[in-house]
Amino acid sequence: MRSEYMNNLMGNSQFTWIRSRVTRLGLVALLGTMITVSVHGCKESKDYYDRGVASLEKREHDAAISDLTKAIEMRPRFAMAHFYRGRAYMGKREYDKAISDFTEAIEIAPELAIAYSERALIYYIKKDYDKVWENIHKQESLGLEARPGFLKALREASGRTK
Numbered sequence: 247m248r249s250e251y252m253n254n255l256m257g258n259s260q261f262t263w264i265r266s267r268v269t270r271l272g273l274v275a276l277l278g279t280m281i282t283v284s285v286h287g288c289k290e291s292k293d294y295y296d297r298g299v300a301s302l303e304k305r306e307h308d309a310a311i312s313d314l315t316k317a318i319e320m321r322p323r324f325a326m327a328h329f330y331r332g333r334a335y336m337g338k339r340e341y342d343k344a345i346s347d348f349t350e351a352i353e354i355a356p357e358l359a360i361a362y363s364e365r366a367l368i369y370y371i372k373k374d375y376d377k378v379w380e381n382i383h384k385q386e387s388l389g390l391e392a393r394p395g396f397l398k399a400l401r402e403a404s405g406r407t408k
Contacts, residue, residue: 375404
């Protein structure tokens with residue numbers, strides 16, 4: 247409950263104008279700063295992302311991980327940066343780190359079917375066939391068909407048909 251002093255102050259038209267002006271200026275400054283930081287962060291994170299993907303294509307896994315990590319630090323919800331860093335970890339056979347990145351990419355972008363596919367491949371390597379099937383079903387529900395050769399090998403290894 248406000249005091250009589252605060253009620254009088256809040257009702258004072260000059261105070262109201264100053265408070266409203268300061269609030270508007272503060273919001274404009276804050277939004278301008280946020281937009282500048284956001285755009286700046288996006289551009290830089292995109293540069294690191296592009297460089298990381300290029301390194302991955304050259305099988306330079308450590309360089310890819312370094313650049314993709316910087317992109318993620320700037321934009322933690324950058325699903326594709328998590329996805330490609332997961333691929334880089336796969337290339338180094340650091341499967342738990344790869345699973346973690348694919349899972350993060352999926353949490354950010356649940357429609358990213360290819361992340362389920364890559365995660366299924368790792369679970370296959372780890373012989374966790376129930377998780378392979380879960381990921382295969384999810385990727386197929388999103389419209390990405392599993393490779394027939396992979397499904398055949400999975401059926402044989404797991405003793406399941408679905």
